[in-house]
Amino acid sequence: MQAVGKIRSINGPVIHVEDCRDFKMHDQVFAGELRLIGEVIGIEDDTAIVQVYEDTLGMKVGEEVVSAQRPMSVLLAPGIIGGIFDGIERPLKVIENQSGSFIDRGLQVDLLDKSKKWSVQILAKKGDSVSPGAIIAQTPETPGVMHKIMIPPGVFGTISEIAQSGDYTIDEVIAKVETEKGIVDIKLAQQWPIRIPRPHRGRVNVKRPLITGQRVIDTFFPLAKGGTAAIPGGFGTGKTMTQHQLAKWSDADIIVYIGCGERGNEMTQVLEEFTSLVDPKSGNSLMDRTVLIANTSNMPVAAREASIYTGITLAEYYRDMGYHVAMMADSTSRWAEALREISGRLEEMPAEEGFPAYLPSSLSAFYERAGYVKNNNETEGSITIIGAVSPQGGDFSEPVTQNTKRFVRAFFALDRQLAYRRHYPAINWLTSYSEYVGELSLWYEENIDERFMEYRARLLALLQEEAKLNEIVKLIGSDVLPDDQKLVLDIARVVRTGFLQQNAYHQTDTYVPLKKQFLMMDVIIYLYEKAKTVVAKNIPISQIAKTGIYEDVIAIKYNIDNDSIDKIEEYKQKIDNVLNEILASNEVVMR
Amino acid sequence: MNIEYLGLKSISGSLVVLDAIEDATFSEMVQIKTESGDVRDGKIIQLAKNYTVVQVFEGTQGLSKTNTSTRLLGRPMELGVSKEMLGRVFDGVGRPIDGLGRVFAEEYLDVNGKPMNPVSREYPRDYIQTGISSIDGLTTLIRGQKLPIFSGNGLPHNELAMQIAQQAKIKDADGGNFAIVFCAMGVPNDVASYFRRGFEESGVLERVVMFLNLANDPVGERIITPRCALTAAEYLAFRHDMHVLVILTDMTSYAEALREISSSQNEIPSRKGYPGYLYSDLASIYERAGMLKSAKGSVTQIPILTMPNDDITHPIPDLTGYITEGQIVLERSLYQTGIYPPVSILPSLSRLMKDGIGEGYTRDDHPDTANQLFASYSRVQEVRSLASVIGEDELSDTDKCYLEFGSAFEKEFISQGREENRDIEKTLNLGWEILKILPRKELSRIDTKILAKYYPVGSEG
Ligand SMILES: Nc1ncnc2c1ncn2[C@@H]1O[C@H](COP(=O)(O)OP(=O)(O)OP(=O)(O)O)[C@@H](O)[C@H]1O
Numbered sequence A: 001m002q003a004v005g006k007i008r009s010i011n012g013p014v015i016h017v018e019d020c021r022d023f024k025m026h027d028q029v030f031a032g033e034l035r036l037i038g039e040v041i042g043i044e045d046d047t048a049i050v051q052v053y054e055d056t057l058g059m060k061v062g063e064e065v066v067s068a069q070r071p072m073s074v075l076l077a078p079g080i081i082g083g084i085f086d087g088i089e090r091p092l093k094v095i096e097n098q099s100g101s102f103i104d105r106g107l108q109v110d111l112l113d114k115s116k117k118w119s120v121q122i123l124a125k126k127g128d129s130v131s132p133g134a135i136i137a138q139t140p141e142t143p144g145v146m147h148k149i150m151i152p153p154g155v156f157g158t159i160s161e162i163a164q165s166g167d168y169t170i171d172e173v174i175a176k177v178e179t180e181k182g183i184v185d186i187k188l189a190q191q192w193p194i195r196i197p198r199p200h201r202g203r204v205n206v207k208r209p210l211i212t213g214q215r216v217i218d219t220f221f222p223l224a225k226g227g228t229a230a231i232p233g234g235f236g237t238g239k240t241m242t243q244h245q246l247a248k249w250s251d252a253d254i255i256v257y258i259g260c261g262e263r264g265n266e267m268t269q270v271l272e273e274f275t276s277l278v279d280p281k282s283g284n285s286l287m288d289r290t291v292l293i294a295n296t297s298n299m300p301v302a303a304r305e306a307s308i309y310t311g312i313t314l315a316e317y318y319r320d321m322g323y324h325v326a327m328m329a330d331s332t333s334r335w336a337e338a339l340r341e342i343s344g345r346l347e348e349m350p351a352e353e354g355f356p357a358y359l360p361s362s363l364s365a366f367y368e369r370a371g372y373v374k375n376n377n378e379t380e381g382s383i384t385i386i387g388a389v390s391p392q393g394g395d396f397s398e399p400v401t402q403n404t405k406r407f408v409r410a411f412f413a414l415d416r417q418l419a420y421r422r423h424y425p426a427i428n429w430l431t432s433y434s435e436y437v438g439e440l441s442l443w444y445e446e447n448i449d450e451r452f453m454e455y456r457a458r459l460l461a462l463l464q465e466e467a468k469l470n471e472i473v474k475l476i477g478s479d480v481l482p483d484d485q486k487l488v489l490d491i492a493r494v495v496r497t498g499f500l501q502q503n504a505y506h507q508t509d510t511y512v513p514l515k516k517q518f519l520m521m522d523v524i525i526y527l528y529e530k531a532k533t534v535v536a537k538n539i540p541i542s543q544i545a546k547t548g549i550y551e552d553v554i555a556i557k558y559n560i561d562n563d564s565i566d567k568i569e570e571y572k573q574k575i576d577n578v579l580n581e582i583l584a585s586n587e588v589v590m591r
Numbered sequence B: 001m002n003i004e005y006l007g008l009k010s011i012s013g014s015l016v017v018l019d020a021i022e023d024a025t026f027s028e029m030v031q032i033k034t035e036s037g038d039v040r041d042g043k044i045i046q047l048a049k050n051y052t053v054v055q056v057f058e059g060t061q062g063l064s065k066t067n068t069s070t071r072l073l074g075r076p077m078e079l080g081v082s083k084e085m086l087g088r089v090f091d092g093v094g095r096p097i098d099g100l101g102r103v104f105a106e107e108y109l110d111v112n113g114k115p116m117n118p119v120s121r122e123y124p125r126d127y128i129q130t131g132i133s134s135i136d137g138l139t140t141l142i143r144g145q146k147l148p149i150f151s152g153n154g155l156p157h158n159e160l161a162m163q164i165a166q167q168a169k170i171k172d173a174d175g176g177n178f179a180i181v182f183c184a185m186g187v188p189n190d191v192a193s194y195f196r197r198g199f200e201e202s203g204v205l206e207r208v209v210m211f212l213n214l215a216n217d218p219v220g221e222r223i224i225t226p227r228c229a230l231t232a233a234e235y236l237a238f239r240h241d242m243h244v245l246v247i248l249t250d251m252t253s254y255a256e257a258l259r260e261i262s263s264s265q266n267e268i269p270s271r272k273g274y275p276g277y278l279y280s281d282l283a284s285i286y287e288r289a290g291m292l293k294s295a296k297g298s299v300t301q302i303p304i305l306t307m308p309n310d311d312i313t314h315p316i317p318d319l320t321g322y323i324t325e326g327q328i329v330l331e332r333s334l335y336q337t338g339i340y341p342p343v344s345i346l347p348s349l350s351r352l353m354k355d356g357i358g359e360g361y362t363r364d365d366h367p368d369t370a371n372q373l374f375a376s377y378s379r380v381q382e383v384r385s386l387a388s389v390i391g392e393d394e395l396s397d398t399d400k401c402y403l404e405f406g407s408a409f410e411k412e413f414i415s416q417g418r419e420e421n422r423d424i425e426k427t428l429n430l431g432w433e434i435l436k437i438l439p440r441k442e443l444s445r446i447d448t449k450i451l452a453k454y455y456p457v458g459s460e461g
């Protein structure tokens, strides 16, 4: 039986299909003569509403729409990592082979390579009883990623047949499982609907940080593995740079990077850069742990809506294997706008700023798919979601920022004024926050230093004091402040320029290990304490600035390599020397 | 397809509704003949079993429900392209208006283009020397980049764009293989002739293709104009390996046209009445800049927009900034103090410059020098506001240096003659001269080796 309908009307990417009683909600369809891919997004009486993932140009009323009779799904199998796909998992390299440098419509492409043979090592044996998630085989997908072949969700039974270790394509049957409902063939490939979260056994509390090597994040606003974060900011404030930095340097096993309605050149850049960059931990190319989903701003808007779900489903699949996955979505605002555009075409009643009333529930359902979980196969895995938000006019009170804020637990607020001053990353230390500090404190204290969180709190307090003092300075200048308050301003400047500012383009500074982050704080606090003793003696504070010691401490980030961080300790000696000299010379004067 | 369909069901704004038309396809072009016999172009924007909605580019004025006939053209909006277009002037939908007859088309291309595949793009790295210090030094333009000018009414954005077009120079042998596509949307006639004259005077007219939709031309056509221009640009760049600079002015008029059409279709507006798809629509224009691995040419875009009320958070500059690869912002207060070009450095940015400057591209010190100039100039702003509170005399010596640096930077570095063409060497040297007003220890953004090379100890100014 085939479920076929006829196009009744066409309005941009939205088409109405009639005479299609067998269409089901969220089924994938092929629309029109070109068999454009679409999805059923509404059913009214005997009319189905379909969003089409390609340009509907040239389509006619009366053309056929055929249902695939299964929900809009992704194909899950080896061959994903290292690839670049569009919003519905079509490989862009294969599309290029078929249609050249510009993307044509109606291309029929395999989502994953069906001819490639993978070297599969079989782990299970005949007679094993298996349940969903059970790992029965594995194959090295890239030099860095061992791809686990799992029993798909819903399959319980006993292995009645199993292949030998050897080379297989993703469509070859490697095992048969006898279930209550009959024999199920197990291949390297399985499918999963993009809008339904893949099952797991349950959530586990977050307990480990996602280490990013970015000081302002790791130290001040740490992110947990399995956590959620938003990066809101006006244009040019550094959302994409921050996401790229996290994709490059964070200690996740797998990176899913979604370019959702953003620039084509940025995806090209990631592809080029990640292929040539080497992961310092594994020695492999960064692309060997990364999958890119690129639905750029000029690609069809409906596929932009789907790209987020495609990405998160891929992430869940690797989580199920026991991996820690970090997913970047740049930008969730473009996704929300895609929702708005489709909703407008459906003439739904808009809520705020034209966004549909279901924007908050869609956002929360998306972020809920993050988490640190116990998988069905007893492994633990996590998905961390980092979503960029592009508020109109840079105004954080707009609906997407506000609703996102309700569902994420870390908030890295990018500040246009900081960006103008070229203070990068332009994460505002007064308005950003992380709710993971409490849960992660223990980890930092046990693994880095027991004073870590105390130092963090002290530096944050210092920056807050600076902000208050700046209000006064704006009115009357800094000259009238007493020296102990001037010292706060000086040290706060050292924290801002020497610690918070981090140059993504600098070879050493682009990634900083946690231990170095701690030692840098340690030196700054040492400098502060020692300088206080100078101030206490009523020695003019300008004498400290003149020695250039502040600049020396600020330059630690450039001058101390990440593999010679024990040299940082020498700065304390230097501070002693410089400040003792001031103390001594002033004693002479006083005598 | 020569069947004519007589009569309209209804007319509203720029839209007409017809009965169902057999064989009509979505987005296809139609021709509408009015009572008096003149012919207008339109496009099908909605198709249903029992009606067809057509947007009429030249507007619906004078159309009647009964005596209007409609003919399907069986194709999307297309532009006939050929190398002969160079030196020619077209209206907003690609009809020649220079009296030189029609252009023999080598092929017909859908003006909407197709999205470039990200894997086929070549990441842009080669810089274009514009001879303007504030751009070359601080917001370097890269071949294949989209770098808009954010301006305001009465500011010299046209002069600046003209100066860039006249002085633009690319470094290698491709120098001779460049072209300019000029696209006017809703601009007054004298602006169009200003550009025409400028191209003429600098002797490049035969390398320019002009598409003009002037202020009194139909609003519906305005939506097509940039698409025609970019179709021509892509053709020259990717079929004929040319380096094409596209000047699009004024994007504000374009967006307003889009708003007008959207509201006549009763669409739900988002901010300030602009349609929710303004971002996607603008992206479908701006994303057509770039380079391809498979071709030698490039499409570089300089869109110009006038910020309503000088407000950078207005949806038009805002959504533009979210798509383009940086922006050059002009500032009224600088212009009022006699500075040309009045480029406001701090909000200006070129995102692609980092990969196209420095050793092997411009000069080894360029990244650091630019960085330092930005940082020091932002300090100037702080010092100035402090000075306005406590008085200049009360400032510390260092802060006084900053004031001096600030005014030299504006008067000597940013400001330059309308015909002054500075090469990159000159721009960077000038930057150093001005940086030397500051004590050496203030130059914390500059690598010690670079500092020693360009500002040796003891050479403090
Ligand atoms: N950590 C950093 N180090 C150095 N430069 C940075 C850093 N962060 C941002 N920048 C600078 O800011 C520019 C803009 O950053 P980015 O492209 O990430 O902005 P964005 O917030 O993604 O903007 P949009 O919303 O328009 O995409 C970069 O091109 C770079 O010059």
Ligand SMILES: [Mg+2]
Pocket: A239, A240, A241, A262, A330
């Ligand atoms: Mg970005």
